[in-house]
Amino acid sequence: MENSxxxxxxxxxxxxxxxxxxxxxxxxxxxxxxxxxxxEIQKNPAALKAKRWAMVIDTRKYxxxxxLKPIIEACDKIHNIPKHTNKRHEIMWIWxxxxxxxxxxxxxxxxxxxxxxxxxxxxxxHCEKPAxxxxxxxxxxxxxxxxxxxxxxxxCIGCRFCMAACPYGSRSFNFRDPRPFIKEENKxxxxxxxxxxxxxxxxxxxxxxxxxxACVEASNxxxxxxxxxxxxxxxxxxxKNNYTIRRKPELxxxxxIYYIV
Amino acid sequence: xNDKNKIITGLIIFVIFITFPxxxxxxxxxxxxxxxxxxxxxxxxxxxxxxxxxxxEHMQILDVWRxxxxxxxxxxxxxxxxxxxxxxxxxxxDSCIGCHSSKADFCDKxxxxxxxxxxxxxxxxxxxxxxx
Numbered sequence: 001m002e003n004s005x006x007x008x009x010x011x012x013x014x015x016x017x018x019x020x021x022x023x024x025x026x027x028x029x030x031x032x033x034x035x036x037x038x039x040e041i042q043k044n045p046a047a048l049k050a051k052r053w054a055m056v057i058d059t060r061k062y063x064x065x066x067x068l069k070p071i072i073e074a075c076d077k078i079h080n081i082p083k084h085t086n087k088r089h090e091i092m093w094i095w096x097x098x099x100x101x102x103x104x105x106x107x108x109x110x111x112x113x114x115x116x117x118x119x120x121x122x123x124x125x126h127c128e129k130p131a132x133x134x135x136x137x138x139x140x141x142x143x144x145x146x147x148x149x150x151x152x153x154x155x156c157i158g159c160r161f162c163m164a165a166c167p168y169g170s171r172s173f174n175f176r177d178p179r180p181f182i183k184e185e186n187k188x189x190x191x192x193x194x195x196x197x198x199x200x201x202x203x204x205x206x207x208x209x210x211x212x213x214a215c216v217e218a219s220n221x222x223x224x225x226x227x228x229x230x231x232x233x234x235x236x237x238x239x240k241n242n243y244t245i246r247r248k249p250e251l252x253x254x255x256x257i258y259y260i261v
Numbered sequence: 262x263n264d265k266n267k268i269i270t271g272l273i274i275f276v277i278f279i280t281f282p283x284x285x286x287x288x289x290x291x292x293x294x295x296x297x298x299x300x301x302x303x304x305x306x307x308x309x310x311x312x313x314x315x316x317x318e319h320m321q322i323l324d325v326w327r328x329x330x331x332x333x334x335x336x337x338x339x340x341x342x343x344x345x346x347x348x349x350x351x352x353x354x355d356s357c358i359g360c361h362s363s364k365a366d367f368c369d370k371x372x373x374x375x376x377x378x379x380x381x382x383x384x385x386x387x388x389x390x391x392x393x
Contacts, residue, residue: 193383
């Protein structure tokens with residue numbers, strides 16, 4: 001086959017024309033669609049936002065378990081948490097424990113009387129580097145950009161790796177169907193099913209509609225939630241003016257629940 | 262080939278036996294069910310998208326919604342017509358079951374027919390059955 005300069009130029013010209021038509025055709029093709037509105041998904045503008053959610057618990061503001069009961073009940077009621085009679089099946093999102101179990105690394109023989117007998121509220125620490133998220137094989141547990149460690153109950157297969165990984169014991173497993181053990185169902189929130197792990201979700205469903213977590217609301221100021229990375233936020237002021245401790249910080253998980261003792 | 266007769270009878274019996282369910286049920290196919298709409302749903306005239314689209318795509322929509330609500334906290338759906346909807350299966354009056362408030366008359370009608378058993382209601386709270 002012989003190639004002359006003339007035939008080369010011909011082919012080159014036709015090719016250039018061909019490439020040139022593509023943007024024109026694209027423009028025509030998209031023209032018809034532009035008037036049709038595509039479905040989209042939006043955020044609620046009233047939702048509470050933060051770069052990094054955290055909580056401060058002021059233990060000076062309560063004295064006995066009685067003061068903490070309404071806080072726990074508020075959470076239990078909203079999230080359809082069952083009340084199992086068998087202790088080994090217990091489901092807990094937020095609960096009470098003693099200083100020596102909560103702050104294992106700071107307990108010593110001569111801890112002062114107030115702290116020694118004070119009930120401490122414990123809940124998921126929504127860690128900076130959550131061990132549960134790394135352990136989860138199905139990505140049912142994940143950390144949101146705003147620092148909240150959440151669970152997608154749809155995806156949980158109940159392997160309980162996360163429970164083994166969590167250094168705070170913040171997770172509970174549904175050994176039984178929880179439904180019969182829920183006194184009053186909150187229709188706004190789903191229950192769980194047998195074989196699923198659950199834990200505190202920082203009331204993500206409430207934040208999304210502009211409400212503070214239920215425990216914070218019920219605590220009369222003993223608990224404060226806010227943005228850790230906003231220097232003007234209430235919790236930053238509390239952290240600045242008070243000495244706070246966290247649970248097992250030496251593990252490096254970076255818990256986001258701070259306690260004023 | 263002395264057993265020709267036996268083999269053929271055997272084959273005929275076999276074929277009849279195997280095809281028994283087909284000709285026994287001939288003409289008795291259950292009619293395609295039509296989900297019953299509640300008064301509230303009828304008044305609305307259209308779901309979040311046209312009926313045909315919802316028929317074919319509701320499972321994908323629910324799947325996208327679940328992902329979006331649980332993982333991104335994005336809870337408002339803006340339909341092709343520009344209407345806004347609260348993305349929720351079972352919470353409140355503006356959720357799916359706010360309109361389609363009878364699971365038995367709506368969901369189950371087709372799901373039972375197609376032998377589909379989604380496990381939504383093991384966790385999500387089913388609307389209370391209407392008392393008659």
